[in-house]
Amino acid sequence: MxxxxxxxxxxxxxxxxxxxxxxxxxxxxxxxxxxxxxxxxxxxxxxxxxxxxxxxxxxxxxxxxxxxxxxxxxxxxxxxxxxxxxxxxxxxxxxxxxxxxxxxxxxxxxxxxxxxxxxxxxxxxxxxxxxxxxxxxxxxxxPDLPAARRLATAVRQGRFRDPGRRRRGAIGLGTDFDRLRDYQPDDDVRHVNWVATARRGRPLTNQYREDTERDVVALVDLGRLMAAPVRSWDATVPDRTRLDVAVDAAAALAAVADAVGDRCGTVAFDDEVRARVTPHRASGAAVVRALHALEPRPVDSDPELAFRVIGTTKRALVVVLTDLVDAAAAAALLDAVPVLVRRHAVVVASCADVDLIVDAAPPDPVDATTPIDGDPDTGTPGTGPPGTGTGAFDAGFTEAARRGAVAARVLDARDRAAAELTRRGARVVEAPPDRLAAAVVAAYLDAKAAARL
CATH class of the missing domain: 2.60.40.10 (Immunoglobulins)
Known part of the structure; x- marks a missing residue:
């Protein structure tokens, strides 16, 4: 009252x-x-x-x-x-x-x-x-399901990247035997069944059924590095964690896989496997349900554990959604990738840090009309470049230069880690938060178009 x-x-x-x-x-x-x-x-x-x-x-x-x-x-x-x-x-x-x-x-x-x-x-x-x-x-x-559905619709309508929608068989002799049929002049001689030819007295060839359903697995890192906030180029968009961006990308990957008829699954891991969805048709909703409430934990991730969960039974596109800080932080991933690429196509996707890119950009040139030195009689500080005065410009310029130097070192370390992953057989995708999902989908469709799955 x-x-x-x-x-x-x-x-x-x-x-x-x-x-x-x-x-x-x-x-x-x-x-x-x-x-x-x-x-x-x-x-x-x-x-x-x-x-x-x-x-x-x-x-x-x-x-x-x-x-x-x-x-x-x-x-x-x-x-x-x-x-x-x-x-x-x-x-x-x-x-x-x-x-x-x-x-x-x-x-x-x-x-x-x-x-x-x-x-x-x-x-x-x-x-x-x-x-x-x-x-x-x-x-x-x-996660941002409307954005994922827009990507899937663009792929379905051929407005995103058309080659990825063409289903191509595996390179070589195919996968599953279908039936025997009479040899045609334009058939590959490697498909000729010589035993059946000798038995029937006429040339017969093997016809294979192409495996048009590919497996795609999104590995989502839930370790301590994924708790770091990232901001978008658009200042009106609230900050998100790296895990939020990674889950958005996994949801978009699952939606596009549903659109093109592939099987998608996911494994969420840190030092243990916290969620798993085995690849199957129309799995987009299951992937979202498995990932939407997961939060990062203050532990180091073990990618080798997640790789063992995937297994080696069938070739798949494995998309690892993680953070590449430097080669030391990515040591476990660098050690595990060579084993995985023997059987699977591997993509390592990481969210670019907009703040680092901005800080590493060179400063604006100094205006030639700006006074350089201060007034020694009145004690007015200078406003020119570093070393020409003692004013606020010097302090601001020095602080910006320090931030730029640190940002450049961090970006250089990320580039070295990405180069090492590429050397070991993985494809590295890095994009700003708003573009990571589209970049991951583009890598997936490129792998389909190149018949690497």
Missing amino acids: SPSPRAVGLAVVLALALLVAPWPLVVLVAIALTGVVGADAMAARRPVTVTRTVPGRLARGVAAPLSVTVEGLGARRARVRQPLRPDVQVEPAEADDGLEARVVAHRRGRHELPPVAVRVVGPLGLGRWDHQGAGPAAIDVD
């Missing part, structure tokens, strides 16, 4: 009335006002029915409707407020007598919306009572 601003205003007027009116009269009016405020607050205390409607499943970064209705108010008024949680935005967060808002989750996983708070004001507008309704609501936030 609490008095409304109207009741507080009346109390202030009564206090000022003591200056001009007899105090017994003012006291009587104050007692009456207190009783009226209490009665109004008791009227506001009567229960109301609060109903909140919000989807139980959202896509990260995609707005969804949220509505709150309050029934049983009668002559009373209510102020409805939806308390906020980190990584979940509600706009607007409060309104009168009900709420029609848009909810946007900026991070995938499981989130819980707190109960709705409703402040009811009595019929006279003097007393208020706070009600709590529509208890906590659990919502599951998937």
Whole structure:
């Protein structure tokens, strides 16, 4: 229970009335006002029915409707407020007598919306009572599925990369025997079945059934390096973790595999396997369910463990979604890749760091009209390049130069790690957060077009 601003205003007027009116009269009016405020607050205390409607499943970064209705108010008024949680935005967060808002989750996983708070004001507008309704609501936030579906639609319609949609058989003699048939002049002589030819007395050739369904496996690193935040070139897009970007890429890969008829699976790992989906048809939804709520842990990842889970039964495209810091941090991956490439086509995908790219860029040239030296008589600091004065320009330029040098060393270390992975047989894909999913899909379609699966 609490008095409304109207009741507080009346109390202030009564206090000022003591200056001009007899105090017994003012006291009587104050007692009456207190009783009226209490009665109004008791009227506001009567229960109301609060109903909140919000989807139980959202896509990260995609707005969804949220509505709150309050029934049983009668002559009373209510102020409805939806308390906020980190990584979940509600706009607007409060309104009168009900709420029609848009909810946007900026991070995938499981989130819980707190109960709705409703402040009811009595019929006279003097007393208020706070009600709590529509208890906590659990919502599951998937990765950026609309972007994944757009990529899959572009591939299906031939607008992304057409060669990847052409199904090609394996290089060589094929995979599965289908039947014997008579030899044709344009048949490959290597397909001739000499035993059947000698038995039948006419040339016969083997016909093979091409295996058009390829296996694609997304290996998602959940180690400590994947907890680092990354920002987009677009300043309006909230920061994400490297794992968020990797899960978006895995969802896009699964959606495109469904579109072209391939089998997709996933393995999520750190120092142990935390989720696994074996490759099968139409597996996009299963991959998203397995990955959407996983979070990184402060441990070093063991890619060799994940590689052993994949096995060597059938050739597949293995996309390792990880972070390439330097050769030392990627030592376990460098040691494990040569074993995997003997059987599978391997792509190592990493998210480029926009901050490092910006810091490593050369500084803008100094304007020739800018004063170089300060005034020695007045003590005014210089504004020229380093070494020409003692002003803020020197400090700023030096700080930018230091950041640029550190960023250049980090990028150089990443390049060396990528070059070593390439030398050991893997293809390395690196792109900014907004483009990593498309880059991974392009590498997958290139592998299909080149018949490397």
